[in-house]
Amino acid sequence: MKKILLLSLVLLSFACKNKEAEPFGKQEITIDSEGMPASNQKPEELGEVIFNGKGNCTACHKVETKLIGPSVQEIAKIYKDKNSDIIKFLKGEGEPIVDPSQYEVMKANFAITKAMSDEELKALEAYIYSR
Numbered sequence: 001m002k003k004i005l006l007l008s009l010v011l012l013s014f015a016c017k018n019k020e021a022e023p024f025g026k027q028e029i030t031i032d033s034e035g036m037p038a039s040n041q042k043p044e045e046l047g048e049v050i051f052n053g054k055g056n057c058t059a060c061h062k063v064e065t066k067l068i069g070p071s072v073q074e075i076a077k078i079y080k081d082k083n084s085d086i087i088k089f090l091k092g093e094g095e096p097i098v099d100p101s102q103y104e105v106m107k108a109n110f111a112i113t114k115a116m117s118d119e120e121l122k123a124l125e126a127y128i129y130s131r
C-alpha cells in the first residue's frame, strides 16, 4: 500500500513538473506581443489590433453603427469628405468635425492617443479609412 502511495506521489510530481517545463506553445506569448507590429503587418491590421486592444476604441466605436461615439465608417466618410487629419485630431491638436456636441466624451481618450507613437496613430488612421 505504501509503495503505491509513494508511486502515485512520484507520478504526481512528475506530472506537475512536466506542466511547468512547457515553454513552447504557450498562448500567453502571442497575447503579450499584441500591439507589437510584426514586420510584415499592414498598417490597417496593426490599427485594428490597437483599436480593439490597448486603444480601447471599441468601447465606444463600432464599425457600422453608432454606439457612444459615431461609427468608424461615419468618421472615415466625414474625414475623407473634409480632407481632414485624424492623426492631428488624436494628438489633441484638431477640431472635432464629426459630432462636436459630444467632443468632451472623446477628449478623455487623448490621454491614451497622445501617448501613442506616430506609427501607431498612422495605423489607427489606416484602419479607420479601411472600413
Ligand code: HEC
Binding pocket: 051, 055, 056, 057, 058, 059, 060, 061, 068, 069, 070, 075, 086, 089, 090, 095, 096, 097, 098, 099, 100, 101, 102, 103, 104, 105, 106, 107, 109, 112, 113, 124
Ligand atoms: C468613452 C467613449 C469613447 C472612446 C473610448 C473613444 N471614443 Fe472616439 N469619440 C467618442 C465620441 C462621443 C465622439 C463624438 C465626438 C467628436 O466628434 O469629437 C468620438 C469621436 C471620434 C472621432 C471623430 C472626431 C471628430 O473630428 O469629431 C475620432 C477620429 C475618434 N473618435 C477616434 C477614436 C479612437 C481612435 C479611439 C481609441 C483610441 C476612440 N475614439 C475612443 C467617444 C469615444
